[in-house]
Amino acid sequence: MQLINTKKDLKTYLEGLSESTSVGLVPTMGALHSGHISLVERAVRENHVTIVSIFVNPTQFNNQEDLEKYPNTLEADISLLSSVTENLLIFAPSAAEMYSDKISSKSYNFEGLEHVMEGEFRPGHFDGVGTIVEKLLRLVSPHRAYFGEKDFQQLQIIKKLVRITDIDVEIVGCPIVREPNGLAMSSRNERLSKDQRKEAGFIYQTLKAAKKEFGTKSADYVMDWVRKEFETHPDLKLEYIKIADVDQLQAVTTKNNSQEYRAFIAVYIGDVRLIDNIAL
Numbered sequence: 076m077q078l079i080n081t082k083k084d085l086k087t088y089l090e091g092l093s094e095s096t097s098v099g100l101v102p103t104m105g106a107l108h109s110g111h112i113s114l115v116e117r118a119v120r121e122n123h124v125t126i127v128s129i130f131v132n133p134t135q136f137n138n139q140e141d142l143e144k145y146p147n148t149l150e151a152d153i154s155l156l157s158s159v160t161e162n163l164l165i166f167a168p169s170a171a172e173m174y175s176d177k178i179s180s181k182s183y184n185f186e187g188l189e190h191v192m193e194g195e196f197r198p199g200h201f202d203g204v205g206t207i208v209e210k211l212l213r214l215v216s217p218h219r220a221y222f223g224e225k226d227f228q229q230l231q232i233i234k235k236l237v238r239i240t241d242i243d244v245e246i247v248g249c250p251i252v253r254e255p256n257g258l259a260m261s262s263r264n265e266r267l268s269k270d271q272r273k274e275a276g277f278i279y280q281t282l283k284a285a286k287k288e289f290g291t292k293s294a295d296y297v298m299d300w301v302r303k304e305f306e307t308h309p310d311l312k313l314e315y316i317k318i319a320d321v322d323q324l325q326a327v328t329t330k331n332n333s334q335e336y337r338a339f340i341a342v343y344i345g346d347v348r349l350i351d352n353i354a355l
């Protein structure tokens with residue numbers, strides 16, 4: 076296990092690898108849990124060398140309080156990663172290291188993917204994600220980079236990012252890892268009380284029921300049904316429910332059997348915002 080904090084040391088490490096060494100990159104914001112570990116394990120299986128980046132990227136936070144309260148657990152992250160394998164490089168730079176003098180985002184055109192759902196409710200978020208992921212991909216030049224389907228819209232945007240920037244990397248999407256009650260694992264879950272964590276299981280239970288409804292009902296019907304279900308749980312504030320196709324992330328008008336759809340949801344519990352989705 077090696078911990079590196081600077082771009083210079085990262086470059087030196089990468090220059091020491093032979094041409095035939097395949098590199099897997101797992102970008103994270105730390106506060107690691109089993110969801111992250113599933114990405115790391117896959118990267119370790121599929122590459123000679125795995126690099127895990129840990130960087131809480133300021134430019135993707137549209138809400139200052141969310142950034143300030145984002146959990147920071149570097150020591151625990153290092154020990155969790157060492158329990159997977161010792162053959163890992165952790166890259167944990169500072170904001171100054173990643174952004175030099177100016178902490179700001181580039182502006183991207185992700186062909187509409189960035190304007191819906193997370194993009195609508197977190198203005199500028201995907202410019203921030205695009206900026207940091209592009210920087211990381213250019214620094215590391217990995218053969219493969221791993222992202223979770225919990226952030227499905229982010230995964231689609233990163234696939235678009237590498238196409239529009241012509242970065243040669245395989246983007247690997249990994250399934251959502253859940254708590255026993257169905258709650259999608261997320262670093263922000265650490266901010267929930269025991270009772271809130273229990274109650275948050277309702278999000279996935281409702282998505283599963285919505286999937287069943289979607290078998291025979293229209294998307295509009297199912298979304299209305301979900302909204303009504305949340306009215307019975309006033310501690311959970313539904314921000315959005317959207318049924319969309321997985322390619323363009325556009326709302327469904329008429330169901331088409333050859334198209335894949337997902338239901339996407341964002342919910343507040345107190346001031347903690349959680350997202351989830353399910354394949355329909």
Ligand SMILES: Nc1ncnc2c1ncn2[C@@H]1O[C@H](COP(=O)(O)OP(=O)(O)OP(=O)(O)O)[C@@H](O)[C@H]1O
Nearest residue numbers: 103104105110222223225226251252260261262263
């Ligand atoms: N439950 C999960 N299952 C699979 N992948 C996950 C899960 N949670 C996070 N990931 C993936 O891990 C990578 C790093 O995510 P990140 O560090 O933001 O953690 P997070 O748990 O999503 O935190 P939060 O959503 O609270 O910011 C992303 O690609 C994300 O999609």
Ligand SMILES: CC(C)(CO)[C@@H](O)C(=O)[O-]
Nearest residue numbers: 102103104132204207226
């Ligand atoms: C991809 C990412 C590491 C970029 O900061 C972040 O958005 C995340 O953890 O999902």
Ligand code: BAL
Nearest residue numbers: 104135136200226229
């Ligand atoms: N996992 C997505 C990163 C974010 O919420 O900013």
